[in-house]
Amino acid sequence: MLFDPRIPETAPSRGFPVPLEGTRSVLLQASSQGKDPALEFAASVAAGLERRPRSLDCRFLYDEEGSRLYEEITRQPEYYLTRTEASLLARYAVDISRLTGPATLVEFGSGYSVKTDYLLSAYEAWSPEVSYLPVDVSDSALRGAICAINRAHPAVRVIALHGTFEEAFALFDHVSPILALFLGSTVGNMNEEESRDFFTRVADHLRPGDHFLLGVDLLKDKGLLEAAYNDAAGVSAAFTGNLFVRMNRELGSQIDTSGLEHVARFDAEKEQIEIHARFLRAQTLELPLLQRSFRIEAGEEILTEISRKYRIETLLPEMETVGFRLRRLFTDERRWFALLLLEKG
Ligand code: SAH
Numbered sequence: 001m002l003f004d005p006r007i008p009e010t011a012p013s014r015g016f017p018v019p020l021e022g023t024r025s026v027l028l029q030a031s032s033q034g035k036d037p038a039l040e041f042a043a044s045v046a047a048g049l050e051r052r053p054r055s056l057d058c059r060f061l062y063d064e065e066g067s068r069l070y071e072e073i074t075r076q077p078e079y080y081l082t083r084t085e086a087s088l089l090a091r092y093a094v095d096i097s098r099l100t101g102p103a104t105l106v107e108f109g110s111g112y113s114v115k116t117d118y119l120l121s122a123y124e125a126w127s128p129e130v131s132y133l134p135v136d137v138s139d140s141a142l143r144g145a146i147c148a149i150n151r152a153h154p155a156v157r158v159i160a161l162h163g164t165f166e167e168a169f170a171l172f173d174h175v176s177p178i179l180a181l182f183l184g185s186t187v188g189n190m191n192e193e194e195s196r197d198f199f200t201r202v203a204d205h206l207r208p209g210d211h212f213l214l215g216v217d218l219l220k221d222k223g224l225l226e227a228a229y230n231d232a233a234g235v236s237a238a239f240t241g242n243l244f245v246r247m248n249r250e251l252g253s254q255i256d257t258s259g260l261e262h263v264a265r266f267d268a269e270k271e272q273i274e275i276h277a278r279f280l281r282a283q284t285l286e287l288p289l290l291q292r293s294f295r296i297e298a299g300e301e302i303l304t305e306i307s308r309k310y311r312i313e314t315l316l317p318e319m320e321t322v323g324f325r326l327r328r329l330f331t332d333e334r335r336w337f338a339l340l341l342l343e344k345g
């Protein structure tokens, strides 16, 4: 239950505005964060532009502005996902905590941890000294989450990890029992193979009796799905465009972002939303760090994200295959979103 003291309590001091002193919070930097982030970003972009069809890693959507825009998306009337999942957590967080018993909460892709608040409140009822370990590649979102949690839950000990999902697994050896959280249907942004590998790794790193709470967006009417990714206020479009704004700023890509269009459509066969940046005119994308340039033709689309939509009847056997058993399934009246509380067997 208690956090292993072997994890160093070092918070980076450089440019770190979260007032950690006097709180029980720390922000750890995963090893990859020490590497040259621009070089890593450039290499990922180059690999994606060499692929056919061309695609970019959606992880890079979340710089400071991307994280802010994502939060704005969650407040758009068309984007039902966050509201629906939040209502499930509001209603069932106490039930979830009773089913698992006291646990350390480890969250993958926690963002600003807004919805996690319901769970923190429920677990505080077991003991006010809850430990919460959010993991995210977005430094600004983690800082925002730490600030908000310190205010709302001063007794909660936040040990945040600035790093990737893969780097989160190192934390698992130090804590038990665990409730691992993967909310928001973020798993839907991984392809089939990536998500299978991810679930296998989660199962392998949990001990029997540990739990995994997984939030997934369920398959539904194409019109509702496409509206959620094409909000009228244009926030989804700004989120897609921001990836190229980031490339210009961090990589010197020299893209004229006024020549890009956000295109999000549902592929009924693959049961996924596919989000693209369509180039309205031909452009050359520069990667000076790698001394590479890429010609993008007029009308060409670059895939920036997929968002898979789920059927419980296929997801559940997949989870059972990797070693989980279902404790409870929580879903809303319209069956738009589901929370699966799974136990490692
Ligand atoms: N869980 C929150 C945020 C979802 S947005 C919610 O449900 O509202 C997805 C989050 O995952 C972002 O904060 C993004 O920075 C993070 N993320 C995306 N890819 C990641 C990766 N490979 N490793 C760690 N975090 C990642």
Ligand code: AVI
Pocket (backbone or CB within 6 Å): 073, 081, 184, 185, 186, 187, 188, 189, 228, 229, 236, 239, 305, 306, 307
């Ligand atoms: C974070 N993830 C689950 C969002 C989704 O719905 O796939 C990302 C997103 N992209 C555009 N809108 C929302």
